[in-house]
Amino acid sequence: MVRPPLSDDERLRGELLGALLRSARGPRSMVEVAAAAGISVETLRKIERGRVPTPAFFTVAAIAGAVDLPLADLIAQTVPEEPGKLSA
Numbered sequence: 001m002v003r004p005p006l007s008d009d010e011r012l013r014g015e016l017l018g019a020l021l022r023s024a025r026g027p028r029s030m031v032e033v034a035a036a037a038g039i040s041v042e043t044l045r046k047i048e049r050g051r052v053p054t055p056a057f058f059t060v061a062a063i064a065g066a067v068d069l070p071l072a073d074l075i076a077q078t079v080p081e082e083p084g085k086l087s088a
Contacts, residue, residue, distance in 0.1 A: 006053055014053025017060070017078050022048040024067040036066035 006014075025033050025048075034044040039059060046052045047063065064071055 015050035018048045018050040024069040037062035
């Protein structure tokens with residue numbers, strides 16, 4: 001099965017998601033947050049760097065919970081109001 005290429009909006013949203021989660025992590029280590037979220041450090045690293053632009057919902061929810069970031073806030077900052085324009 002071949003995945004269709006990601007759109008520019010999808011790539012941008014992945015980068016923004018990663019930056020928001022990294023910012024919410026603050027001074028906590030990747031190891032600490034990954035353990036709290038129940039994911040590998042490498043998965044967290046890839047998401048924070050935008051290398052996984054479309055991570056699974058439950059993975060994002062677990063990370064958001066581990067860094068005390070409400071999903072509603074995360075969604076509000078990563079869903080474009082208009083195609084090609086993300087809020088920040």
